[in-house]
Amino acid sequence: MNPALSSPCGPDCRAAVFHAPGQPLQLQSFPVPVPEDDEAVVRISCCTVCGSDLHTLTGARAEVTPSILGHEAVGFVERLGPRPLRDVAGVPLNLGDRVTWSTVIACGTCDRCRAGLPQKCRQLSKYGHDRALGRQALNGGLAERILLRRGSAVVKLPDDLPDEIVCPANCATATVAAMYRCAEPVAGQRVLIFGAGMLGLTAAAMAAARGACAIAVLDTQPRRLELAREFGATATLAWTADGSDLSESLRELTGQALWDIVLEVCGAPAAVAAACQQGDIGARIVLAGSVMPTPDIPFNPEQVIRRCLTIRGMHNYTPADLLAAVTFLQEHGRRFPFAKLVANTFPLDRVNEAVAHALEQRPIRIGIRP
Numbered sequence: 612m613n614p615a616l617s618s619p620c621g622p623d624c625r626a627a628v629f630h631a632p633g634q635p636l637q638l639q640s641f642p643v644p645v646p647e648d649d650e651a652v653v654r655i656s657c658c659t660v661c662g663s664d665l666h667t668l669t670g671a672r673a674e675v676t677p678s679i680l681g682h683e684a685v686g687f688v689e690r691l692g693p694r695p696l697r698d699v700a701g702v703p704l705n706l707g708d709r710v711t712w713s714t715v716i717a718c719g720t721c722d723r724c725r726a727g728l729p730q731k732c733r734q735l736s737k738y739g740h741d742r743a744l745g746r747q748a749l750n751g752g753l754a755e756r757i758l759l760r761r762g763s764a765v766v767k768l769p770d771d772l773p774d775e776i777v778c779p780a781n782c783a784t785a786t787v788a789a790m791y792r793c794a795e796p797v798a799g800q801r802v803l804i805f806g807a808g809m810l811g812l813t814a815a816a817m818a819a820a821r822g823a824c825a826i827a828v829l830d831t832q833p834r835r836l837e838l839a840r841e842f843g844a845t846a847t848l849a850w851t852a853d854g855s856d857l858s859e860s861l862r863e864l865t866g867q868a869l870w871d872i873v874l875e876v877c878g879a880p881a882a883v884a885a886a887c888q889q890g891d892i893g894a895r896i897v898l899a900g901s902v903m904p905t906p907d908i909p910f911n912p913e914q915v916i917r918r919c920l921t922i923r924g925m926h927n928y929t930p931a932d933l934l935a936a937v938t939f940l941q942e943h944g945r946r947f948p949f950a951k952l953v954a955n956t957f958p959l960d961r962v963n964e965a966v967a968h969a970l971e972q973r974p975i976r977i978g979i980r981p
């Protein structure tokens with residue numbers, strides 16, 4: 612029987628609450644709200660811990676408190692409002708549906724939403740980032756339940772796609788889908804990727820799935836470069852900005868000095884600077900790694916003009932990108948070893964142990980199973 616239906620919604624549920632960087636998360640009880648129109652209560656089955664959650668936990672980025680972190684979650688619809696929340700296809704959700712949902716909640720009507728940037732909505736809120744107060748307190752993934760609100764992009768999931776594969780869909784996978792949307796076409800193109808974390812590995816796999824003719828991945832960690840090979844990279848390079856000529860190293864390694872698509876997903880300023888220099892004529896360069904304050908980088912406008920480069924920033928994604936992400940994982944999630952990127956899963960009771968493990972061992976992901 613579907614687990615969502617076998618356990619009726621109780622009056623309270625538990626969540627791991629973030630109060631301040633460096634302090635343990637506190638397990639606290641919250642009343643489960645009764646959903647209103649266009650809302651749903653979802654029982655979370657798994658939430659993976661993203662690099663941005665770790666940045667918040669260590670204080671590298673500032674978030675409001677108290678809050679319930681975690682946004683890479685999946686779960687089962689347990690309660691619906693009188694007018695049920697609909698999925699991205701406009702189909703009303705049903706009790707027991709297995710779902711993922713966008714990190715952002717957007718109004719859908721403001722100028723930015725209408726311009727195709729719902730992630731920058733004038734009334735934006737984000738799961739796993741807002742203050743855990745009042746009726747909407749349950750808005751993070753490190754909890755037994757979450758309240759999905761009007762303006763969430765919800766995608767139904769097949770039952771046979773494991774949590775470990777599908778959890779990052781609404782963060783890394785959807786962001787990479789958004790990057791490729793800005794970099795199309797991909798088939799037959801040469802793709803260079805800076806960074807082999809969750810985003811970079813996903814980017815390599817998506818390039819392979821879409822028929823890129825060469826996929827080179829750069830990272831400082833040999834362990835991650837080995838993984839990149841398993842995710843479709845045709846060449847990998849251990850690279851640090853030591854003043855060596857990257858184009859020359861790439862030419863020696865791959866026969867290609869310059870590339871059609873350059874994706875930067877590591878956030879190191881030297882890598883961003885290098886990424887802007889590796890595009891061939893007509894290249895699309897998409898930057899997504901620098902999500903914290905960074906120093907300025909040198910920039911050569913003549914090359915941008917003479918090579919007709921497009922340099923684009925991408926933060927988060929749209930509902931269509933989330934749908935593309937889920938479709939990609941459905942079709943290719945087993946072809947690449949996504950499942951093994953979640954090194955360990957822990958129950959919610961052991962969330963602090965899980966965080967310590969993530970910070971010390973630095974696996975690509977750990978999971979929490981409330």
Ligand SMILES: [Zn+2]
Nearest residue numbers: 661663782783
């Ligand atoms: Zn994330």
Ligand SMILES: [Zn+2]
Nearest residue numbers: 718721724732
């Ligand atoms: Zn809006």
